[in-house]
Amino acid sequence: MAESKEKHESGLLAPTSYDKEPPRDPSLIINSKTPFNAEPPVGALAQSFITPTPHFYKRNHGPIPILENEEEYRLTIDGLLPHPIKLTLAQLKSLGKEVVVASLMCAGNRRTEMSRLKAVRGVGWGPAAVGNAVWGGVPLSRVLQLAGVSQGAWETHSGGRHVEFVSVDRCKEEKGGPYRASIPLHMATCPDQEVLLAYEMNGEPLPRDHGCPLRAVVPGVIGARSVKWLDRINILADECQGFFQQLDYKMFPPWVDWDNVNWSSRSSIQDFPVQLAVCSPTSKDSIAPGSKVTVKGYALSGGGRKIERVDVSVDGGATWAEAQRLPQEGTHGRWAWTLWSLSAIVNPPCQIIAKCVDVASNTQPERVETIWNLRGVLNNSWFRVDIEPPKARL
Amino acid sequence: MAESKEKHESGLLAPTSYDKEPPRDPSLIINSKTPFNAEPPVGALAQSFITPTPHFYKRNHGPIPILENEEEYRLTIDGLLPHPIKLTLAQLKSLGKEVVVASLMCAGNRRTEMSRLKAVRGVGWGPAAVGNAVWGGVPLSRVLQLAGVSQGAWETHSGGRHVEFVSVDRCKEEKGGPYRASIPLHMATCPDQEVLLAYEMNGEPLPRDHGCPLRAVVPGVIGARSVKWLDRINILADECQGFFQQLDYKMFPPWVDWDNVNWSSRSSIQDFPVQLAVCSPTSKDSIAPGSKVTVKGYALSGGGRKIERVDVSVDGGATWAEAQRLPQEGTHGRWAWTLWSLSAIVNPPCQIIAKCVDVASNTQPERVETIWNLRGVLNNSWFRVDIEPPKARL
Ligand SMILES: [Mo]
Numbered sequence: 034m035a036e037s038k039e040k041h042e043s044g045l046l047a048p049t050s051y052d053k054e055p056p057r058d059p060s061l062i063i064n065s066k067t068p069f070n071a072e073p074p075v076g077a078l079a080q081s082f083i084t085p086t087p088h089f090y091k092r093n094h095g096p097i098p099i100l101e102n103e104e105e106y107r108l109t110i111d112g113l114l115p116h117p118i119k120l121t122l123a124q125l126k127s128l129g130k131e132v133v134v135a136s137l138m139c140a141g142n143r144r145t146e147m148s149r150l151k152a153v154r155g156v157g158w159g160p161a162a163v164g165n166a167v168w169g170g171v172p173l174s175r176v177l178q179l180a181g182v183s184q185g186a187w188e189t190h191s192g193g194r195h196v197e198f199v200s201v202d203r204c205k206e207e208k209g210g211p212y213r214a215s216i217p218l219h220m221a222t223c224p225d226q227e228v229l230l231a232y233e234m235n236g237e238p239l240p241r242d243h244g245c246p247l248r249a250v251v252p253g254v255i256g257a258r259s260v261k262w263l264d265r266i267n268i269l270a271d272e273c274q275g276f277f278q279q280l281d282y283k284m285f286p287p288w289v290d291w292d293n294v295n296w297s298s299r300s301s302i303q304d305f306p307v308q309l310a311v312c313s314p315t316s317k318d319s320i321a322p323g324s325k326v327t328v329k330g331y332a333l334s335g336g337g338r339k340i341e342r343v344d345v346s347v348d349g350g351a352t353w354a355e356a357q358r359l360p361q362e363g364t365h366g367r368w369a370w371t372l373w374s375l376s377a378i379v380n381p382p383c384q385i386i387a388k389c390v391d392v393a394s395n396t397q398p399e400r401v402e403t404i405w406n407l408r409g410v411l412n413n414s415w416f417r418v419d420i421e422p423p424k425a426r427l
Numbered sequence: 428m429a430e431s432k433e434k435h436e437s438g439l440l441a442p443t444s445y446d447k448e449p450p451r452d453p454s455l456i457i458n459s460k461t462p463f464n465a466e467p468p469v470g471a472l473a474q475s476f477i478t479p480t481p482h483f484y485k486r487n488h489g490p491i492p493i494l495e496n497e498e499e500y501r502l503t504i505d506g507l508l509p510h511p512i513k514l515t516l517a518q519l520k521s522l523g524k525e526v527v528v529a530s531l532m533c534a535g536n537r538r539t540e541m542s543r544l545k546a547v548r549g550v551g552w553g554p555a556a557v558g559n560a561v562w563g564g565v566p567l568s569r570v571l572q573l574a575g576v577s578q579g580a581w582e583t584h585s586g587g588r589h590v591e592f593v594s595v596d597r598c599k600e601e602k603g604g605p606y607r608a609s610i611p612l613h614m615a616t617c618p619d620q621e622v623l624l625a626y627e628m629n630g631e632p633l634p635r636d637h638g639c640p641l642r643a644v645v646p647g648v649i650g651a652r653s654v655k656w657l658d659r660i661n662i663l664a665d666e667c668q669g670f671f672q673q674l675d676y677k678m679f680p681p682w683v684d685w686d687n688v689n690w691s692s693r694s695s696i697q698d699f700p701v702q703l704a705v706c707s708p709t710s711k712d713s714i715a716p717g718s719k720v721t722v723k724g725y726a727l728s729g730g731g732r733k734i735e736r737v738d739v740s741v742d743g744g745a746t747w748a749e750a751q752r753l754p755q756e757g758t759h760g761r762w763a764w765t766l767w768s769l770s771a772i773v774n775p776p777c778q779i780i781a782k783c784v785d786v787a788s789n790t791q792p793e794r795v796e797t798i799w800n801l802r803g804v805l806n807n808s809w810f811r812v813d814i815e816p817p818k819a820r821l
């Protein structure tokens with residue numbers, strides 16, 4: 034494909050090959066190399082409230098786009114709104130920077146646990162396709178005001194009810210077209226939702242793997258809607274009709290499989306349920322009976338719902354204790370995960386189980402069987418870690 | 428007690444005895460007579476999207492207050508806000524009526540199912556302590572603006588962060604004082620939350636059992652915060668310190684009991700988890716094997732989260748089918764329950780099981796054991812109905 038076709042309206046280039054990928058941290062566990070999908074070792078996650086950028090999971094659908102000249106970048110906002118606009122990065126930055134501490138989680142996080150029960154399709158994520166970062170950027174509600182859409186609007190005068198984010202990357206699922214996804218208009222216009230057009234991650238300009246120079250960050254919603262490498266934003270009457278909105282990221286019941294799936298029967302996922310993982314110890318750690326261990330992990334819920342309680346058992350569910358939740362930071366603590374820990378005496382062989390409750394008293398399902406779904410999304414079943422004692426020396 | 432002490436600032440009278448109770452529908456199932464706590468037969472609930480007022484559950488903590496003269500009524504709004512105000516009913520009505528279709532559910536709904544496992548304290552509610560009504564009134568956000576509090580505010584300039592609703596009824600739990608409860612300030616100031624000061628229910632002036640002449644209606648939150656017979660509203664720095672906010676309506680884990688409960692360790696419940704009941708058939712209906720039955724029920728979730736799917740099994744969980752959700756009504760369908768139905772051939776003896784999923788993919792817990800709590804609140808475990816065949820004639 035000619036170089037000229039690689040360049041999009043925004044000035045972003047969409048490479049057709051994987052020979053210009055950015056450098057990545059060698060500790061990442063690679064689930065797929067092209068496109069690059071990787072997560073950190075789960076033990077790294079519980080080490081800091083803010084996930085260092087190199088350890089933040091990378092979720093891609095094609096070669097990483099390139100911006101050769103930041104000054105050339107233009108974001109187009111168009112569709113069912115009063116004043117279509119085009120903005121440079123400098124113009125976006127002049128609108129005032131806001132900082133939001135928010136976790137992003139791939140809907141496929143913990144998919145491999147689900148596929149152990151029965152095969153599912155999708156990237157084989159462990160429990161570390163989640164991270165918590167400080168995002169800097171301009172509130173989308175403020176940018177939409179510039180384009181004539183009122184704060185808090187549920188619908189534009191011309192009938193716009195959805196905000197579509199369009200990227201430039203070449204996705205196999207879109208037959209080589211770009212990744213795109215939408216959120217309801219009200220989520221974008223409501224200042225409390227704190228949807229950002231982000232140009233910074235953890236205080237640095239957005240790295241290439243995370244959407245350089247501009248991405249959506251939609252707090253409280255599955256990562257799939259926080260579109261990277263933004264080319265344009267369209268205000269639409271209906272939801273985005275792209276693959277990732279219509280033929281993926283939907284929640285089916287366990288009895289629906291590939292031979293009887295009807296994608297149009299279900300809503301696209303936005304908000305997500307209460308979720309948790311034990312980051313340490315892992316099943317690779319052999320522990321001597323009677324040892325005191327610190328069980329550590331993360332917990333989060335969608336929609337700005339905080340974590341109310343984390344329950345841990347080190348004896349397979351016979352007895353339970355409440356873990357300590359580490360102090361939260363960020364806007365009303367709504368969008369960030371909660372790290373937690375509990376010291377306990379363990380007697381392997383044993384199973385550590387952890388589960389949590391959010392402020393709405395939502396609970397995690399006890400058995401993955403009850404939420405198995407063909408795409409393996411949103412596995413939030415109780416987290417179980419089998420711990421063995423050290424092998425006897427022969 | 429002298430008549431003069433019965434009359435509150437608002438003009439409402441708080442009787443000390445139960446000899447002036449309003450008339451009630453004879454079909455109600457009475458869980459407690461004084462105070463009057465009653466719910467309809469569960470089969471009545473699935474008959475209409477809007478619950479007729481006579482069938483709407485009645486939840487009281489003392490004798491029903493009396494307003495002798497509507498023109499005497501005054502609502503006081505005071506505390507940490509710029510302009511304390513007093514408003515007559517006529518003044519409140521002149522601010523413009525809004526109508527909100529919202530379900531209210533007692534946090535104790537389905538408590539008796541939980542107490543079958545192990546005793547809990549509280550009114551013995553079945554699965555009908557819930558109803559869906561059309562509420563008419565003035566948005567609280569609009570009234571607070573009159574008092575100098577900005578729309579969308581999280582805090583007032585003088586540090587107010589909570590809105591306390593104070594009633595006039597005499598509650599044993601408050602040592603004869605009135606029922607009171609609070610919600611976060613932002614919930615009250617955010618127009619999207621649609622918190623109402625309601626003076627109408629289903630198109631009629633608020634009946635005495637439901638808070639005549641004025642009550643709070645807080646959509647998406649447990650019924651306990653929708654305080655009836657409003658005497659005053661206080662803007663506070665901290666949550667309401669009353670019994671029902673601090674020593675009740677909190678979610679404890681199953682291993683906490685009355686001998687080790689620490690009320691200050693937990694948040695007060697506002698938002699609630701995904702919930703469902705089968706309204707028909709009930710375990711009292713004996714059904715011949717091979718009969719076609721229509722399984723009907725309601726489903727709802729807190730926080731404005733819609734119901735995404737209802738799953739029904741008529742063979743104890745061996746096979747499942749999706750129920751049909753009836754069309755929703757009201758503001759973006761957010762605050763009202765979803766009625767559902769499914770036709771199925773049943774072969775008693777059998778167990779009907781129903782469970783649902785909300786838009787955030789939150790699920791109901793499979794076993795009540797995992798959410799048992801000493802106060803028996805928010806039992807949202809899978810709903811099970813044992814159906815027997817007709818007894819053989821001897
Ligand atoms: Mo994802």
Ligand SMILES: [Mo]
Pocket residue numbers: 486532533534535650651
């Ligand atoms: Mo209640």
